[in-house]
Amino acid sequence: MAEQTSPERATPERIIIDTDPGVDDSMAILLALASPEVQVEGLTIVFGNSDNVRMLARNACVVLELAQRPEIPVAVGAANPLVRPYHGRGASVHGANGLGDIPVPEPSKQPVEQPAAQFIVEQCRAHPGQITLVTIGPLTNIALALRLEPELPRLARRLVMMGGAVTVPGNVNPVAEANVHNDPEAARLVFHAGWPITMAGLDVTTRVRMDDPYLESLRDLGNRAGRFIYDITRFYIRAYRERGHPNMAVHDSSALVSIIRPELFQSKPVTVDVETVGELTRGQTIGDWRGQYGRPPQTELLLDVDAKAFRALYRERIATLP
Ligand code: RIB
Numbered sequence: 001m002a003e004q005t006s007p008e009r010a011t012p013e014r015i016i017i018d019t020d021p022g023v024d025d026s027m028a029i030l031l032a033l034a035s036p037e038v039q040v041e042g043l044t045i046v047f048g049n050s051d052n053v054r055m056l057a058r059n060a061c062v063v064l065e066l067a068q069r070p071e072i073p074v075a076v077g078a079a080n081p082l083v084r085p086y087h088g089r090g091a092s093v094h095g096a097n098g099l100g101d102i103p104v105p106e107p108s109k110q111p112v113e114q115p116a117a118q119f120i121v122e123q124c125r126a127h128p129g130q131i132t133l134v135t136i137g138p139l140t141n142i143a144l145a146l147r148l149e150p151e152l153p154r155l156a157r158r159l160v161m162m163g164g165a166v167t168v169p170g171n172v173n174p175v176a177e178a179n180v181h182n183d184p185e186a187a188r189l190v191f192h193a194g195w196p197i198t199m200a201g202l203d204v205t206t207r208v209r210m211d212d213p214y215l216e217s218l219r220d221l222g223n224r225a226g227r228f229i230y231d232i233t234r235f236y237i238r239a240y241r242e243r244g245h246p247n248m249a250v251h252d253s254s255a256l257v258s259i260i261r262p263e264l265f266q267s268k269p270v271t272v273d274v275e276t277v278g279e280l281t282r283g284q285t286i287g288d289w290r291g292q293y294g295r296p297p298q299t300e301l302l303l304d305v306d307a308k309a310f311r312a313l314y315r316e317r318i319a320t321l322p
């Protein structure tokens with residue numbers, strides 16, 4: 001797999017997480033905060049699981065305060081897709097408040113004034129080649145950052161994303177995954193930008209499931225983080241069961257684990273493009289395995305994962321949080 005981050009790597013990979021928290025987003029952010037292999041430079045907020053980005057930013061601040069990391073900046077970004085109006089249905093899976101409708105304390109932490117796209121550009125300009133953009137929501141903020149700074153693909157280290165579905169059906173419709181479907185035009189700009197992309201699509205994220213006994217084991221760790229994860233997943237796992245799944249997928253954490261433990265994954269290089277027009281296929285991520293588009297592969301597509309080791313790592317890291 002590309003860009004192996006070997007366990008003995010001395011320095012953590014510096015990351016900005018672009019997120020729509022979100023139950024599985026919050027789980028992924030907590031994993032990042034508990035993992036010495038990454039250094040979280042900031043959280044940037046994008047619509048997706050809700051279009052109330054102030055609420056999503058509040059959720060991000062809640063998670064940072066829960067982990068006792070209030071120093072990490074939160075920058076608020078796009079509340080709408082680039083072209084078409086927001087049509088997401090995140091509340092049916094993440095709850096109206098984005099955190100499984102549990103009571104949420106008002107955090108003392110507030111977002112910074114700087115908009116997300118500017119925050120991303122300024123951080124990458126200040127630390128050329130050092131910052132990895134980790135996207136676990138629609139790609140609108142990244143597209144806006146590319147418009148601000150066309151050199152971004154050369155200023156960022158790489159892009160690691162949760163989104164898309166190349167070899168498996170979509171979750172919004174037969175071909176499209178939610179993060180890409182929420183803004184296909186943004187996704188197309190990102191896939192054409194010229195940077196190396198690691199893609200944790202549904203191809204791999206649906207292979208990591210968490211059931212109630214596992215979530216109870218997080219609750220029984222006895223720390224606030226484990227209890228919080230158990231509490232916010234009550235609504236989320238119920239939503240999965242109502243859709244015929246016995247347990248839940250934790251999509252966003254796969255993007256982070258692919259940085260923390262790349263050796264847990266199987267992947268293949270492929271050229272990926274995004275459908276933005278098709279009545280039935282808008283938001284589809286298409287894998288060009290035979291070079292028919294005439295462009296070299298820009299994407300390391302994650303295809304399989306050691307799910308047992310993933311869950312063991314996840315619990316081990318959450319146990320280290322307050
Ligand atoms: O399709 C899964 C993605 O959509 C995840 O990022 C989840 O948080 C939702 O945003």
Ligand code: CA
Pocket residue numbers: 019020021022024025048136137252
């Ligand atoms: Ca998300």
